[in-house]
Amino acid sequence: MRDFSCFSENGVQVADAASSSNASITTSSSKIGQNLVTCVYQCRLRNFSSFIITITWTKNLMGQGVSVQIDDSTNQCLCKVEIKPWLFTKRRGVKNVEVGSKLIDIHWDLASAKFGVSPEPLEGFYFAIVVNQDLILMLGDMVKDAKNKIDASGFAPNVVFVSKKEHIFGKKAYSTRGQFCGKGKVHDIMIECDLMGTNDPCLLIRIDGKTLMQVKHLRWKFRGNFTILVDGLPVEVYWDVHNWLFGKLMGEAIFLFQTCLSAEKMWASQSILEPSWSGSLHRDPHTQGLGFSLVLCAWKNE
Structure with a gap:
């Protein structure tokens, strides 16, 4: 699934170590909260x-x-x-x-x-x-x-x-801090998606204030995957925003950050594109070679 609009021709964006780790994430348009x-x-x-x-x-x-x-x-x-x-x-x-x-x-x-x-x-x-x-x-x-x-x-x-799963809340912007490997640097993560007042919503993901991923024509590309580089590691980003666009008003979107070169094999072997994949996204921790995964469940807070 490589036909969506992103920032590079080869589908890879880089967050270098020089990115400000103290970048301030402001979300004045939304009230961010977490409970799990x-x-x-x-x-x-x-x-x-x-x-x-x-x-x-x-x-x-x-x-x-x-x-x-x-x-x-x-x-x-x-x-x-x-x-x-x-x-x-x-x-x-x-x-x-x-x-x-x-x-x-x-x-x-x-x-x-x-x-x-x-x-x-x-x-x-x-x-x-x-x-x-x-x-x-x-x-x-x-x-x-x-x-x-x-x-x-x-x-x-x-x-x-092995893995971390968080629930985050917002209206247009969803922020958290996280690592993409167990002992790695802690990064500011921002997910932005404005679904109001537009017929062509766009999804943005920023790491330490730097935009690494943009998905246009989101109504046609509500599920997909894309590779970014963070701290020199390839991180496969999977998203499923179907419930935001076509589901319940308070429905959640799922984002998976997977530090693994064989992530597409995992994608093929597990039905994580189905609407129910959020409930079974935590893989078997005994499985070797699948790296670290960060799962974000983003809930609309209307």
Whole structure:
């Protein structure tokens, strides 16, 4: 699907390292909010057994919270724990779960956490998971505090950031911050689409204020894919804005940023062009060679 209007002849645009990481994203025409962020990590113990950890940060009228699900290498759920630090004022603590021969300890300190528009904390926190005294996941910037309180062997866990899924809201502009690989640079991401007052809507995607993708004649090209370069990595961008154009008024659009050279093979093997693909977009984390994926569910906030 290479017949849409974009900025280059070969279908590739580049976001170089010189792009301003502090570029200010203004969305005066829309009120941006988020209430759900799901992150998937693949973690490995010293004995080479692996786990898939899914962490979901939430925000609603009752407050903010986080849930953790730990699956083994056969996709069997070992445990699922829900923590609501704001609702029950448990902003720091530890949860112990015993599953067979495994003792799982979940540690958190969110007392000084700082947030943006997302329910996922930005800084001033730690969130750690220990299995049989082996640290398998450490999130946050308060590593020194965690070392003083957590009984674990070593603080350099073997972990791969597999995927991240966010819900974002707006009218014409949708903004967030994200990485296109687990330890990569954090970028400002802006998606713009004005559907009002025009018979020929246009979709724009900007990274750090630089326009890398433009899709014209969107009513004919409401689904498609395009390659950009970010930090020297090829990033395949897939979009599905069918619900924005032809669905319900409050329908969502789906955007997938996939850091993978074989992304088109994934496209061919999975029916992600179907309207229901948003529910099954998180690929099997055990599948090798598919890279990191960032999924954005953009909801119209009328």
